[in-house]
Amino acid sequence: MAHKDTFRIVTRASDGNLQIRDFPNADPILHMHSQIGIDDCSTDLGLRGMPVFRGLVGPIPEGKNVVRYESPEVFESLTKEWGAEKKKRRTRLRTAAPTPAK
Template sequence: MAKEKTYRIVTRGKNGELRARDYEHQDAVLRMHTQIGIDDCSTDLTLRGMPVFRGLIGPMPEGKGVVRYETPEVFESLTKEWGATGSGRKSRRRVSG
């Protein structure tokens, strides 16, 4: 039998620190969050059919067997940080002529 996925919920604590809590079963997450659908369009095929919860962004892959969900505030702040770091590569423009 295949191992179930681990559901990781990432929130922000009162001091601003990131807090991640793992759940081994979807039922534990369903006790705290309302499922509003299922993912049917992810480019990561392992996420298709995973639940979508009200008030959380996700599902997102995070390592083997871990499905990550984030609060909108965490998603926004981490996306801004990720975008600000850049890749360290400079793009080159070709001059047509």
């Protein structure tokens, strides 16, 4: 289980670009947002016990040592973009079964 040592907050700036801020621990985030609980059900065991903040979506794993939190607007828009991406479909060519000779 990797130790998460970077806390990342992703929000949208007034010009529409993503604004990313990294912190070495959760303390600065606690000054900006109220902690409303801790994560106790993540499938990423490194996130269990991480704080859950009012007004942010997360914790979300990002790489081996980054815990990501997003504003609800960023979470919704990035999820829509991710879902709209066309997946490259692998098609398997099927060969016709040989027909018996008559």
